[in-house]
Amino acid sequence: MNRLGRFLKSFFLVDILQGLWVTLRIYFSPKVTVQYPEQIKEPAPRFRGILRLHRDERGEPLCIACKACQRACGTNCFDIEGKKGEGAKVMRPVKFDWTLERCSFCGFCVEVCPTNAIRFSREFRLTGLDRAGLLFDLPDMYLAGEDLQKHLCAGCRRGG
Amino acid sequence: MAFKEIDLNMGPQHPSTHGVLRLKLSVDNEVVLRVEPVLGYLHRGMEKLWENLTYKQIVPLTDRLDYLASLSNNLGYVLAVEKLAGIEVPKRAQYIRVVLAELQRLASHLAWAGFMANDIGAMTVLLYGFEAREDVLDIFEEYCGARLTVHGIRIGGVVHDLDAALVSRIRAVLKAIPKRLQDIRTLLDENRIWKERTVGVGLITAGDAVGYGLTGPALRASGVEWDMRKDIPYSSYGDFAFDVPLGQNSDVYDRYIVRLEEICQSIRIVGQALDGLPSGEFSAKVPRVLKVPPGEVFHTIEAPKGVLGFYVKSNGTDKPERVKMKSPSFINLQSLERMCIGHLFSDVVGILGSLDIVLGEIDK
Amino acid sequence: MTPFVAEFLIPLGKIAAVILYPMVMVVVMIWLERRVVALMQGRLGPNRVGFQGVLQPVADAVKLFFKEDIMQRRADKLLFNISPVLVMFSSLLAFCFVPLGEPIRIGTYTLTLWIAESPVGLLIVLGLSSISVFGVIFGGWASNSKYPLMGALRSVVQVLSYEIPIGLTVLTVAFVARSMDLVEIVRRQESSGVWHGFLMPVSFVVFWISAVAETNRAPFDLPEAESELVAGYHTEYSGMKFAYFYMAEYAHMVLVSSLVVILFFGGWLPPFPSVKALSFVHVVPGFIWYLIKIMFFLYLYVWIRATFPRYRFDSLIRLVWKWLIPLSLVNFLAVALLGYLR
Numbered sequence: 001m002n003r004l005g006r007f008l009k010s011f012f013l014v015d016i017l018q019g020l021w022v023t024l025r026i027y028f029s030p031k032v033t034v035q036y037p038e039q040i041k042e043p044a045p046r047f048r049g050i051l052r053l054h055r056d057e058r059g060e061p062l063c064i065a066c067k068a069c070q071r072a073c074g075t076n077c078f079d080i081e082g083k084k085g086e087g088a089k090v091m092r093p094v095k096f097d098w099t100l101e102r103c104s105f106c107g108f109c110v111e112v113c114p115t116n117a118i119r120f121s122r123e124f125r126l127t128g129l130d131r132a133g134l135l136f137d138l139p140d141m142y143l144a145g146e147d148l149q150k151h152l153c154a155g156c157r158r159g160g
Numbered sequence: 161m162a163f164k165e166i167d168l169n170m171g172p173q174h175p176s177t178h179g180v181l182r183l184k185l186s187v188d189n190e191v192v193l194r195v196e197p198v199l200g201y202l203h204r205g206m207e208k209l210w211e212n213l214t215y216k217q218i219v220p221l222t223d224r225l226d227y228l229a230s231l232s233n234n235l236g237y238v239l240a241v242e243k244l245a246g247i248e249v250p251k252r253a254q255y256i257r258v259v260l261a262e263l264q265r266l267a268s269h270l271a272w273a274g275f276m277a278n279d280i281g282a283m284t285v286l287l288y289g290f291e292a293r294e295d296v297l298d299i300f301e302e303y304c305g306a307r308l309t310v311h312g313i314r315i316g317g318v319v320h321d322l323d324a325a326l327v328s329r330i331r332a333v334l335k336a337i338p339k340r341l342q343d344i345r346t347l348l349d350e351n352r353i354w355k356e357r358t359v360g361v362g363l364i365t366a367g368d369a370v371g372y373g374l375t376g377p378a379l380r381a382s383g384v385e386w387d388m389r390k391d392i393p394y395s396s397y398g399d400f401a402f403d404v405p406l407g408q409n410s411d412v413y414d415r416y417i418v419r420l421e422e423i424c425q426s427i428r429i430v431g432q433a434l435d436g437l438p439s440g441e442f443s444a445k446v447p448r449v450l451k452v453p454p455g456e457v458f459h460t461i462e463a464p465k466g467v468l469g470f471y472v473k474s475n476g477t478d479k480p481e482r483v484k485m486k487s488p489s490f491i492n493l494q495s496l497e498r499m500c501i502g503h504l505f506s507d508v509v510g511i512l513g514s515l516d517i518v519l520g521e522i523d524k
Numbered sequence: 525m526t527p528f529v530a531e532f533l534i535p536l537g538k539i540a541a542v543i544l545y546p547m548v549m550v551v552v553m554i555w556l557e558r559r560v561v562a563l564m565q566g567r568l569g570p571n572r573v574g575f576q577g578v579l580q581p582v583a584d585a586v587k588l589f590f591k592e593d594i595m596q597r598r599a600d601k602l603l604f605n606i607s608p609v610l611v612m613f614s615s616l617l618a619f620c621f622v623p624l625g626e627p628i629r630i631g632t633y634t635l636t637l638w639i640a641e642s643p644v645g646l647l648i649v650l651g652l653s654s655i656s657v658f659g660v661i662f663g664g665w666a667s668n669s670k671y672p673l674m675g676a677l678r679s680v681v682q683v684l685s686y687e688i689p690i691g692l693t694v695l696t697v698a699f700v701a702r703s704m705d706l707v708e709i710v711r712r713q714e715s716s717g718v719w720h721g722f723l724m725p726v727s728f729v730v731f732w733i734s735a736v737a738e739t740n741r742a743p744f745d746l747p748e749a750e751s752e753l754v755a756g757y758h759t760e761y762s763g764m765k766f767a768y769f770y771m772a773e774y775a776h777m778v779l780v781s782s783l784v785v786i787l788f789f790g791g792w793l794p795p796f797p798s799v800k801a802l803s804f805v806h807v808v809p810g811f812i813w814y815l816i817k818i819m820f821f822l823y824l825y826v827w828i829r830a831t832f833p834r835y836r837f838d839s840l841i842r843l844v845w846k847w848l849i850p851l852s853l854v855n856f857l858a859v860a861l862l863g864y865l866r
Contacts, residue, residue: 015350019831022346023284023564032291033568044298046320048305074217106220106311107304107319112448120305168670175754190674190837281743281834287565353743353832356839505674506752506836 042122048105049123050148051098053141054116062117065093069109069118075102078109096138100126128152164188168505172201176279176509179519183496183508190505195497199490202523210483215241215450216315218483223309225487226521228271231264231300232463233521234313237483239394240459240470241315245452252440253317254396258433259330260303260312261395261461262426266337267296268464269377269419269426272516273344276416279513280357285344292340295333302326315450317443327434334427341423348416358413362499362511365410372495375488376466377422378515381407381414388462395461400432412514419516451478465489465516485524489517530633538639542619549818550774554581556819557826564830591763596668599760603666608761608768611659615775618652621645622782623707625792625811637811638707645706646694646787650687653738653779656772657683660747663769664757675756678837679740679747685844686737692852693731696724696859697787710791721788726855728788730848732821735780737844740773742829746837781821789817 009015034041043049055061065082077099082091109118121144128134133152143151171182180201186194206225210218222237223230235257242249249257274289297307303326304312304319312319348354364374369382379386387404389397405421407414452474460469466488475481492515499511555570555578562569570577595604623638642648657679664676697720698704701712713719721728737744748756758769785791792810835843 010352015352016832019347019351020827022343023827023831026288026343026566027560027564029566031563031568032294032566035568044301044305046303046305047301072217074213074220104220104309105306108216108220111319166670176752189677277833281745282832284561284565284830287567291566347831348833351833353835353839357833357836504837506746506834509752 043124045122046120047122047124048107048120050100050121050126051103051109051118051141052121052123052144053096053118053138055142061092062115063093063096064115064117065091065096066114068112068114072108072112074106074108075104077102093138096136096141098136098141100128100134100136101131123148125149126152165193170508171198176513178275178512178517181493181512181517181519181522183512185505185508187505192500192503192505192508195500195508197493197496200523202519204524206524207483207485210480212479214478215245215452215480218480219314220309220311223311224520225485225524226268226463226465226468226489226518227308228518229264229268229464230308230310231260231312232268232461232468234311235261235395236459236461236463236468237470237472238313238315239461240457240472241450241452243459244455244457244472244474245315245450247316247444247446249317249395249444250441251396251438252321253442253444255433255437256318256322256442257313257395258397258400259322259430260300260310260318262430262433263296263299263330264310265426265464266423266430267293268516269423270296270337272419272464272513273416276510276513276516277344277348277354279509280354282347282354285347288340288344288347292337295336299326299330299333302329314443314446316446317441319443321442322437327437330430330434334430337427338424341420345420355413357507357510358416358514359411360409361412361503361507362415362514363409363411364495364499368498369410369495372498373491374466374495375491376462376464376516377418378415378466378492378495380404381418382410383408388460388467392460394459399436400429402429402432412510415514449478451476452480460486463488465518465521466492487521487524489515489519489521493517493522534635535639542639543616545624546616546619546775546778547771549778550771551581552578553774553778553822554584556822557829560823560826561830564827585767588763588767593763593765594760596760599668600666603662605765607659607661607663607666608765608772609659610662611656611772612768612775614652614655614659615772615779618649618779619775619782621649621652621706622779622786623710623791625809625814641705641707644704646698646704646709649706649779649783650690650694653776654683654687656776659769659772660757663761667757667760669760671753671755672757672759675747675753675759678753679757681837682740682744682746682840683738685841686734686848689730689734689844689848689852690738692849692856693727693734694787696727696856699856699859699863700724706786706791710786710793713790714793719788719790719793724788724855724859726851727859728784730852730855731788732784734844734848735784736825736828737840739776739780739825741777741825743832743835744840745829745834746840777822777825778818781818781825784821785814785817 053061053063065080067080067082070078070080079095079097080093081095083094084091107120110120123144130153140151165186165188168185168187169182170185171177172180177183182198182201184196184198185192206221209221213221219234219237222233225233270289270293274286277285277289300310300312301307304310364372364382366382366384369379370384374382375386383406385404385406388394390404402425405418405425407418454474454476456471456473458469458471460467467486468488469486471484471486472480473482496512496515500508503511558580559569559577570580573579573583595601620639621642623641625637627637628635660679661676664672664679667673697709700720700723701709703709703712740747748758753759758766761769792814794808794810794813
């Protein structure tokens with residue numbers, strides 16, 4: 001009986017028809033595609049996008065040039081120099097170079113930062129057509145949104 | 161046909177060598193006489209690189225080994241270092257690690273099912289597998305902000321705690337995956353073409369499999385019950401009830417079935433780990449500059465591709481003197497020739513696919 | 525109507541139509557395939573160029589047109605250049621013999637919707653469609669490369685094997701219709717009132733499977749198995765030469781679908797002609813019915829491709845020699861016997 005059943009199943013192409021049924025069902029079911037430039041799938045809140053320096057609510061920079069991030073970094077992305085201004089209590093960075101092309105987005109710098117100055121943004125568009133756009137100095141580290149895109153595309157016609 | 165025995169270079173640029181593997185094949189018409197894998201096209205000098213990095217800085221680099229299962233690599237390395245440094249990991253962290261590692265196994269096996277089916281010509285399954293995998297990657301993104309090179313497990317614990325929202329999201333995904341799996345199984349399990357391509361192909365006896373050092377699902381498809389999670393439990397795997405799926409015929413079809421069964425078992429384990437998630441810290445206190453006492457250690461875990469081992473030797477500084485990796489894909493690839501000889505050229509693709517290799521791990 | 529129009533302009537127009545019609549179908553087919561396969565895989569597919577991406581094949585063609593034409597230094601130049609043309613030419617030529625519909629009467633002039641009607645049209649079409657295998661062999665061999673060579677070898681064995689069941693099933697149709705004229709075969713189905721596909725389902729199934737195999741389509745796409753042979757016999761081709769192979773494959777599919785419709789499903793005849801309630805079927809022109817039927821079979825091609833894994837070479841040959849050929853032989857004998865007894 002079992003063998004007969006198997007033979008009948010095979011003769012009437014049951015396996016083939018089952019497969020065709022699955023593809024036909026998916027054909028009519030909703031699709032998962034996100035049509036990128038028009039629809040954007042928002043990255044998760046913890047998304048590890050481009051690194052950005054932050055200021056406190058008074059507009060003062062949070063970074064104290066302690067170089068903890070520079071030491072934690074495994075790929076030597078950072079080159080930081082700090083200086084204490086006249087009468088200032090804390091150091092401020094005078095040079096803060098970050099190389100996007102070396103960054104592996106591991107998150108060590110963000111974790112070690114004592115003042116929470118350097119954080120990941122949710123910016124996921126990291127494309128630049130020019131190498132200069134991938135180098136960030138101190139003012140560049142505060143860029144966001146379209147300004148950031150312009151910086152990344154510095155040197156390319158669209159950005160200029 | 162008049163010609164006899166030609167040498168055929170399969171790769172490094174070939175659609176189905178899973179990256180940049182090169183196989184030197186000798187074929188007589190289409191029958192394979194010899195297979196010689198040529199490696200090194202993706203060699204990045206990882207092990208040497210690690211000698212110049214601190215223990216902590218190595219973890220994100222392990223992501224890039226088996227890039228389809230980065231969390232498993234994290235776990236393997238981190239466990240070895242913790243064993244050497246004598247760090248006690250909190251129970252909650254261990255459970256979260258199990259959740260992450262099993263989700264990673266899910267993702268890896270789902271991607272494998274797609275690649276494997278695509279190699280045999282069923283390209284639709286590739287998309288179904290990836291669609292299911294995408295949900296798991298979304299969890300990773302939610303958990304720590306990255307999808308592929310996750311870097312979610314740190315020395316001493318994990319990077320974030322699991323909150324209630326994420327737990328319920330994981331549960332929802334786990335509930336949806338069996339349905340998608342069923343689509344794949346309906347397309348392939350009974351399909352006569354799939355069976356002709358896989359049943360009785362790429363045979364290796366249990367003795368040979370052990371002799372070649374084959375591990376992971378490929379070994380278990382030969383009927384050898386060897387799963388590090390069961391046999392040498394690590395990270396609280398002993399707390400969970402799960403079965404080790406075994407095959408009997410040790411062919412490509414059995415490897416396929418074993419992997420799909422493992423997906424179901426992983427779903428079981430994650431469910432148990434989420435139910436019994438103990439309270440407490442999600443990470444042990446680890447000094448900022450981790451100095452590991454001199455000594456050496458070898459620790460193995462059950463990665464999705466097989467037994468993954470890390471040998472770490474310390475000289476007392478914050479950088480390891482030597483880290484050596486036993487990568488499952490590299491060792492599993494050895495048995496390829498044994499499985500392929502006498503089969504047709506088309507089967508090489510299927511057998512290679514059934515071994516589930518990742519070149520990042522082979523070339524290091 | 526002046527003789528100039530009747531003897532010169534109309535044939536010229538028909539010739540243009542016969543070249544244009546397969547080309548339009550090819551464009552539609554390429555778009556259809558990519559969209560349908562995508563939808564079956566849970567994604568959207570090309571939908572940017574033109575409405576819902578219908579112009580995607582055109583964009584592809586433009587891209588291929590501007591691509592560099594690469595030829596291996598040690599390739600056989602003549603054969604390498606000839607084979608894409610050969611493949612394309614043989615499929616296009618076959619369309620001359622494929623009727624597209626009932627002749628149309630314009631006053632005293634009868635416009636036939638085919639270029640040539642031959643009493644052995646069936647044989648000519650099959651013969652011409654088999655010529656394309658020479659293009660495949662030449663292309664694979666002349667590339668002076670191993671993957672194309674293997675693809676060409678596979679193609680030869682495959683096409684030669686699958687010609688036999690095709691021939692045997694086509695014989696049953698010719699036997700029942702008592703003609704090898706494609707127009708006559710359709711007219712027979714009209715007068716007998718039953719389409720051959722329902723009269724001889726076994727013939728139809730065997731013919732369809734063999735036809736899929738002969739057009740090198742999934743699951744029988746071994747000569748160009750992507751995961752094994754990179755791109756099979758046309759691995760070394762680029763630019764417009766590649767486009768020729770590509771378009772010829774689709775033209776061949778359209779040809780085979782037309783043949784299936786003509787031989788087994790009544791060509792341009794409307795369905796259920798005798799049912800009174802469905803008399804509106806006669807309002808729709810025959811050509812539209814014909815297109816609908818062809819599209820159905822083209823859709824089936826795509827559907828099959830989206831669903832199944834690829835056969836291996838030995839099982840492919842086993843399928844034809846152990847199953848299809850005996851089945852078609854028995855089927856032929858049965859049809860002959862039943863026809864004799866009636």
